[in-house]
Amino acid sequence: MDRFATLLSNLIYTRSRNGKLALLAEYLRATPDPDRGWALAGLTGELSFPAIKAGIVRELIKERIDPVLFSLSRDFVGDTAETVSLLWPEPQTDVAASPGISEAVALLSTATRATAKPVLTRLLDRLDEPGRFALLKLATGALRIGVSARLAKTAFSQAFAVSLDEVEELWHAMRPPYAELFAWAAGGAARPDISALPVFRPFMLAGPFEAETIDLSDYAAEWKWDGIRIQLVCAGGQTRLYSRGGEDISASFPEITRAFADDSVLDGELLVRGIAQGGEAGGAASFNALQQRLGRKTVSTALQTEYPAFVRLYDILFDQGEDLRGLPWTERRARLELAAGRLDASAFDVSPLITAKTFEELAEQRAGARAVDIEGVMLKRRDSLYEAGRKTGLWFKWKRAPLTADCVLMYAQRGSGKRSSLYSDFTFGCWTAPEAEGGALLPVGKAYSGFSDEELAWLDGFVRKNTTNRFGPVREVEKSLVLEVAFDSVNLSTRHKSGLAMRFPRISRIRRDKPAHEADLIETLRRMAVTS
Amino acid sequence: MAPGLAPPRWLKAERQGLHLPTIDWWIDPSIAVARALVTHGHADHARGGHGGVWATAATRDIIDARYGTPGGGRSLDYGEGIELGDGITATFVPAGHVLGSAQILLERSGERIIVTGDYKRRPDPTCLPFQPTPCDILITEATFGLPVFTHPPIEHEIARLLAARQANPHRAILVGAYALGKAQRVIAELRRAGYNETIWLHGAMTSMCDLYIRHGVHLGRLALVSEADRDALKGQIVLCPPSALNSAWARRLPDPVNAMASGWMRVRQRAVQRNVELPLIISDHCDWNELTGTIRELSPRETWITHGREDALLHWCSLHQMRARALELVGREEDDTG
Numbered sequence: 001m002d003r004f005a006t007l008l009s010n011l012i013y014t015r016s017r018n019g020k021l022a023l024l025a026e027y028l029r030a031t032p033d034p035d036r037g038w039a040l041a042g043l044t045g046e047l048s049f050p051a052i053k054a055g056i057v058r059e060l061i062k063e064r065i066d067p068v069l070f071s072l073s074r075d076f077v078g079d080t081a082e083t084v085s086l087l088w089p090e091p092q093t094d095v096a097a098s099p100g101i102s103e104a105v106a107l108l109s110t111a112t113r114a115t116a117k118p119v120l121t122r123l124l125d126r127l128d129e130p131g132r133f134a135l136l137k138l139a140t141g142a143l144r145i146g147v148s149a150r151l152a153k154t155a156f157s158q159a160f161a162v163s164l165d166e167v168e169e170l171w172h173a174m175r176p177p178y179a180e181l182f183a184w185a186a187g188g189a190a191r192p193d194i195s196a197l198p199v200f201r202p203f204m205l206a207g208p209f210e211a212e213t214i215d216l217s218d219y220a221a222e223w224k225w226d227g228i229r230i231q232l233v234c235a236g237g238q239t240r241l242y243s244r245g246g247e248d249i250s251a252s253f254p255e256i257t258r259a260f261a262d263d264s265v266l267d268g269e270l271l272v273r274g275i276a277q278g279g280e281a282g283g284a285a286s287f288n289a290l291q292q293r294l295g296r297k298t299v300s301t302a303l304q305t306e307y308p309a310f311v312r313l314y315d316i317l318f319d320q321g322e323d324l325r326g327l328p329w330t331e332r333r334a335r336l337e338l339a340a341g342r343l344d345a346s347a348f349d350v351s352p353l354i355t356a357k358t359f360e361e362l363a364e365q366r367a368g369a370r371a372v373d374i375e376g377v378m379l380k381r382r383d384s385l386y387e388a389g390r391k392t393g394l395w396f397k398w399k400r401a402p403l404t405a406d407c408v409l410m411y412a413q414r415g416s417g418k419r420s421s422l423y424s425d426f427t428f429g430c431w432t433a434p435e436a437e438g439g440a441l442l443p444v445g446k447a448y449s450g451f452s453d454e455e456l457a458w459l460d461g462f463v464r465k466n467t468t469n470r471f472g473p474v475r476e477v478e479k480s481l482v483l484e485v486a487f488d489s490v491n492l493s494t495r496h497k498s499g500l501a502m503r504f505p506r507i508s509r510i511r512r513d514k515p516a517h518e519a520d521l522i523e524t525l526r527r528m529a530v531t532s
Numbered sequence: 533m534a535p536g537l538a539p540p541r542w543l544k545a546e547r548q549g550l551h552l553p554t555i556d557w558w559i560d561p562s563i564a565v566a567r568a569l570v571t572h573g574h575a576d577h578a579r580g581g582h583g584g585v586w587a588t589a590a591t592r593d594i595i596d597a598r599y600g601t602p603g604g605g606r607s608l609d610y611g612e613g614i615e616l617g618d619g620i621t622a623t624f625v626p627a628g629h630v631l632g633s634a635q636i637l638l639e640r641s642g643e644r645i646i647v648t649g650d651y652k653r654r655p656d657p658t659c660l661p662f663q664p665t666p667c668d669i670l671i672t673e674a675t676f677g678l679p680v681f682t683h684p685p686i687e688h689e690i691a692r693l694l695a696a697r698q699a700n701p702h703r704a705i706l707v708g709a710y711a712l713g714k715a716q717r718v719i720a721e722l723r724r725a726g727y728n729e730t731i732w733l734h735g736a737m738t739s740m741c742d743l744y745i746r747h748g749v750h751l752g753r754l755a756l757v758s759e760a761d762r763d764a765l766k767g768q769i770v771l772c773p774p775s776a777l778n779s780a781w782a783r784r785l786p787d788p789v790n791a792m793a794s795g796w797m798r799v800r801q802r803a804v805q806r807n808v809e810l811p812l813i814i815s816d817h818c819d820w821n822e823l824t825g826t827i828r829e830l831s832p833r834e835t836w837i838t839h840g841r842e843d844a845l846l847h848w849c850s851l852h853q854m855r856a857r858a859l860e861l862v863g864r865e866e867d868d869t870g
Binding site: 012013014015065066068069072073076077078086087133146419420421422434465519 | 669677678679680682766798799800801803804805807808809811841843844847848
């Protein structure tokens with residue numbers, strides 16, 4: 001554990017990407033199997049120990065320290081694992097007996113609900129503070145230390161001079177501690193064969209469209225649908241539905257996986273039938289409707305009837321075993337249309353192309369998209385191969401301009417992770433009626449982003465100087481600061497007192513110039529709302 | 533509360549500082565007043581513009597250097613009592629925080645109040661150690677008043693600083709340290725660890741270092757960064773105010789390793805937020821165990837908690853059946869003096 005703990009410390013305090021890559025690559029080269037494999041799994045978020053819940057960690061620490069002192073500490077530190085590692089009593093035994101990462105992983109993974117507490121306690125008692133921090137980060141999931149899975153894989157490819165695309169391709173067929181992967185990359189063994197496995201392939205992603213214009217003879221245009229991007233894979237007789245991050249969500253959408261047995265890999269948008277997006281012709285409900293179906297381990301027939309899911313297809317990666325990723329988009333599109341013809345139309349359709357003769361005509365259609373609640377336009381280079389990740393100049397998303405509203409800051413809470421101890425989570429509201437007519441502010445949303453570091457420092461200072469009330473970690477502030485909030489859309493919602501739920505709200509400007517009573521009315525937001 | 537133990541009417545906590553209303557004297561006021569007792573020279577306790585300042589000689593020198601000579605008042609030796617009027621006497625007692633820092637013992641009719649100012653319980657080669665003083669009311673700071681704050685031995689942190697220097701012979705090691713107190717303590721501890729090379733300074737550090745030297749603190753060979761060649765600073769230790777880390781000034785150094793000496797460095801994200809690569813947990817304040825240990829040791833009738841994370845210390849007092857209250861003084865939010 002010591003080496004891994006040192007690695008984590010060094011990563012936390014190293015800001016540059018190249019510095020982090022060098023640290024990771026050095027660790028991966030110098031550390032023996034299977035330690036390095038478990039470390040890589042931890043760094044990429046692939047470790048999970050079902051018996052070790054965050055609640056157990058909190059229970060353990062509350063057996064050792066007063067709960068109020070713990071929660072005040074947690075609020076200040078902004079990270080439970082770090083708080084617990086700082087508060088845990090120092091080891092009585094010699095730290096030389098500290099467990100290695102492989103031993104720790106073995107103990108954690110064989111723990112049951114009954115043994116989780118003693119197992120974790122014995123491990124923590126054998127570690128120093130950096131070791132406890134590393135262990136708790138591993139044991140409870142996401143490390144959140146500024147190293148993405150992508151960065152860890154990049155470091156892996158650099159450490160052993162193998163192609164990152166190949167690593168990504170193999171990744172989802174491998175299981176920790178990745179013996180085969182290390183044998184191939186570091187040990188010169190043959191590349192693992194994954195052709196008969198229903199594994200996730202990395203998505204091709206689009207960047208924001210920021211140019212003035214584009215030549216439509218080079219680029220095809222499609223509508224941008226607001227659902228979730230999915231990949232549907234069938235290989236070796238098994239079908240899997242993967243989300244954008246490669247998470248297997250097959251169980252939530254049985255009607256989709258049942259309808260696909262084609263030994264192919266498709267790329268598309270998961271949607272629910274409806275008319276919110278693009279009207280009758282669009283045929284898709286709002287994202288809100290899809291949300292009713294997400295995150296479920298099992299799904300009732302009633303739910304499937306009420307919110308029928310389907311996939312709007314964008315692309316095809318494999319066609320009956322044949323890898324098409326090396327073909328240009330135009331050819332893949334033709335193959336997609338053929339393949340879609342073999343599929344059940346109730347579960348699949350093909351994302352239509354927008355016919356526009358000129359860019360101006362396309363811009364006009366996009367401008368009209370707001371009226372029919374379509375998120376925007378996708379532009380795809382006609383000769384683009386299917387390449388993993390976001391390759392500049394190949395695919396663009398051209399979102400409609402965001403909506404904005406002037407809201408009043410009401411509450412603030414400290415952030416987590418790198419924003420711990422700064423007030424960075426902001427709740428803002430709009431008026432039920434003009435203030436002069438006795439209107440009150442009701443919260444309409446919460447935002448954590450959109451501001452620069454300087455603006456954040458200013459906002460943090462504003463909160464500290466203008467606190468009127470404290471509710472645990474939440475501070476209520478003087479209702480005097482207007483924030484211009486940008487959001488992609490707003491939905492009617494019964495979950496919130498204001499009856500509204502914003503999608504992707506972020507703070508676009510701090511309006512120090514504007515008095516609070518001039519902020520927007522709730523009614524104004526309600527008129528912007530889409531109905532699902 | 534036992535009979536006869538009402539809070540004293542002769543000392544009031546105001547937002548601007550502690551006030552002795554019957555005689556109109558103040559302790560560490562944040563506004564300009566006629567008569568101020570000042571515990572130490574940090575800006576959140578000492579300010580210019582008072583009619584008279586009563587403080588230790590070193591503290592008065594620091595105020596001189598920072599704000600100009602006070603119009604009146606005088607310097608007091610540790611242990612020397614002064615009659616303020618209305619039967620109130622004040623005595624300065626070492627606080628162990630920085631050069632010249634003092635606790636103030638206030639006495640009236642046999643009732644004893646200790647105002648700690650800022651203090652620590654660890655040895656510090658640049659100032660006299662904290663002297664525990666029995667009292668009825670203890671008015672304590674709580675800068676690091678959370679149980680996550682435990683400061684490691686300073687020898688350990690100095691060893692890490694020296695190891696970083698060894699490991700980076702082509703980079704300067706730039707240590708952000710508050711110009712009054714922290715900087716001189718780090719230098720003195722480096723000397724104590726046997727480090728005899730020149731220690732390089734940002735220009736803002738010199739006046740306080742000179743002042744310490746005049747007061748007999750040994751700091752060894754110091755020189756200004758502005759007088760060095762860039763290459764000469766490779767593998768050298770450089771001290772600057774925390775605000776100069778990541779500044780245009782720092783870019784003249786050879787690929788500096790950003791270090792910072794502060795109790796806040798115990799929390800990882802505090803270091804990350806300031807782009808610190810080498811966090812050194814070196815504090816001139818008590819850590820949690822020292823705060824609670826001091827309250828236990830002095831076992832006052834009542835503890836008043838001034839600036840810092842007073843919630844947790846207040847709660848700890850209530851858990852241990854000790855009477856305590858929090859004071860809300862202005863201008864004492866977190867800063868770099870930690």
